[in-house]
Amino acid sequence: MLRPQSKQSSFHCLLYNKIPDNHILKQIKKAVDFSFINELLKDTYCQNFGRPAKEPELMCKLLFLEHIYNLSDEKVIVEASFNLTYLYFLDINPEDTWPERS
Template identity: 70%
Template sequence: MLRLEPKQLSLHSILYSKIPENHILKIISTVVDFSFINKLLENSYCKQFGRPAKEPELMCKLLFLQHLYNLSDEKVIEEAGLNLAYMYFIGINPEDDLPDKSLLSKFRTQRLVEGSLDEM
């Protein structure tokens, strides 16, 4: 479920220097530590069966962007594949694949349902 490789260590990640230091997403990335999300949702995933899940932190960051910029599931995935500031914020390299737009809805309804976080 959780990726172990370091984030943003590709040759193309030098492009992130083009994002101004005062960009809201760079500031949020510096101030807010989203790493607690992986631990919080760890028990909602089966570790022995199925294909590896997308990292919960990445999914929550996509939902955060979606809410911040008032985007649809489809639009947030499209923008995250084009916008360097979005890529920097969610912690991917420019050449990395993004989850399918349908996964955002499934994540929202299956992992973030009320009560599932209470039992953790």
């Protein structure tokens, strides 16, 4: 698994202050700690072979966004690449690379 670097540490993250406190994704992010997913699934990933996997927490958050906004796998990646609220919810810096849409 890829170890995430410091989440939301770029200069651009100041834009996240523009998201209203009452936005549903901001409230969910405050209420739910998704980090348990990485610990829960760590034994299912081989650390020595193959390409590094994307963080399971990120993948589950993407699935969550797909569900609540009725998006496809491809559409959630496209939307998340420019939607400030999605980026905030996913703990992604605006300049970070994304998983392949397919």
